[in-house]
Amino acid sequence: MLLLLFFFGINAVLAVVAQAPCIELNDGNKIPVLALGTGRGTAKETETLEDVRNAVLWAIEAGYRHIDTAAVYDDEEQVGQGIADAIAKGIVTREQIFVTTKLWNDKHARDQVVPALRESLKRLGLDYVDLYLIHFPVSTKSDGSPDNIDYLDTWKGMEEARQLGLTRSIGVSNFNLSQIDRLVANCQVRPAVNEFEVNPTLTQEPLVSHCHSLGIAVMSYSPFGFLVSRKRDDAPPPKYDDPTLGAMAAKYGKTPGQIVLRYLIERGLIPIPKSTNKKRLAENINIFDFQLTEDEVATISRFNKNTRVISIDAWKDYPNYPF
Numbered sequence: 001m002l003l004l005l006f007f008f009g010i011n012a013v014l015a016v017v018a019q020a021p022c023i024e025l026n027d028g029n030k031i032p033v034l035a036l037g038t039g040r041g042t043a044k045e046t047e048t049l050e051d052v053r054n055a056v057l058w059a060i061e062a063g064y065r066h067i068d069t070a071a072v073y074d075d076e077e078q079v080g081q082g083i084a085d086a087i088a089k090g091i092v093t094r095e096q097i098f099v100t101t102k103l104w105n106d107k108h109a110r111d112q113v114v115p116a117l118r119e120s121l122k123r124l125g126l127d128y129v130d131l132y133l134i135h136f137p138v139s140t141k142s143d144g145s146p147d148n149i150d151y152l153d154t155w156k157g158m159e160e161a162r163q164l165g166l167t168r169s170i171g172v173s174n175f176n177l178s179q180i181d182r183l184v185a186n187c188q189v190r191p192a193v194n195e196f197e198v199n200p201t202l203t204q205e206p207l208v209s210h211c212h213s214l215g216i217a218v219m220s221y222s223p224f225g226f227l228v229s230r231k232r233d234d235a236p237p238p239k240y241d242d243p244t245l246g247a248m249a250a251k252y253g254k255t256p257g258q259i260v261l262r263y264l265i266e267r268g269l270i271p272i273p274k275s276t277n278k279k280r281l282a283e284n285i286n287i288f289d290f291q292l293t294e295d296e297v298a299t300i301s302r303f304n305k306n307t308r309v310i311s312i313d314a315w316k317d318y319p320n321y322p323f
């Protein structure tokens, strides 16, 4: 290693860490096509918020340049600390990191959006985020009971936040096809991104192709689907030991998890794998040195059961419930 450093300089050696390429959003900004998830819905009981700070630093060391968080994850502070640690270590500058965060449902009134983003920025320790999303089209009061704020009003607040330079890009999450159409027909600034669940058991072809046809990039959450434990007895295939994924993994010298992440990349999506484990988060970005064939992509898509990992049944009678 020392010899390599001597001949090629430190940058050339650091450049061998895995990096996700960027694509251009419809507003001209660039987004890395893989993000570290920091939502802790899948966290083990033993995981702490400090683990998020470490995971963010390890992820940046491993080559990640995109971190996904949200006000409701209650970890924006630790995400910001992890980013600050990486900047202090000289691994990246702020400009080289793409940070996504999200507006929670109880801040949907137009005049609440900018203050909510300022609060997120304070917790993150940043002057701006790269992408701000409306987390759900559903609005609630602060006690979680249903509200009925039109997301078109919320969007006006999002446009103001962008105008103020508090976020470079704006988008939505968990919007269905007709909600996307209604927003696109009634906005000044078109959403750059829709973030929703996509994995082998929820392939979402119609919503993905509709968003893409409108120039809206898709970030796919819960990318591993039921490959990983979701504490459900009725979990549909594929599981981690699925033989079809196993054969593809053996062919490419990869793991089943990497095959699924690559499947999402082949479909033009931006997967958001969550891990607080140093080895697994490095594994999850090591997917840019191989490609699946069209047939392999089609084979994985045939696992589709339209079954969600994330359901929000408690809100099914709320206005604008999307699923």
Ligand SMILES: NC(=O)c1ccc[n+]([C@@H]2O[C@H](COP(=O)([O-])OP(=O)(O)OC[C@H]3O[C@@H](n4cnc5c(N)ncnc54)[C@H](OP(=O)(O)O)[C@@H]3O)[C@@H](O)[C@H]2O)c1
Residues within 6 Å of the ligand: 036, 037, 038, 039, 040, 041, 042, 043, 068, 069, 135, 173, 174, 195, 196, 220, 221, 222, 223, 224, 225, 228, 229, 257, 258, 272, 273, 274, 275, 276, 277, 280, 281, 283, 284, 309, 310
């Ligand atoms: N917009 C939304 O409404 C929304 C909803 C849900 C999620 N999200 C975002 O999407 C992210 C990911 O979703 P998710 O957390 O539901 O699911 P996920 O990333 O599909 O799965 C995470 C689980 O997989 C494990 N894991 C990670 N890498 C692995 C590997 N290589 N091999 C085996 N197991 C592995 C993790 O454990 P370890 O940590 O122990 O590795 C964790 O238990 C969230 O963190 C959040 O940022 C957004």
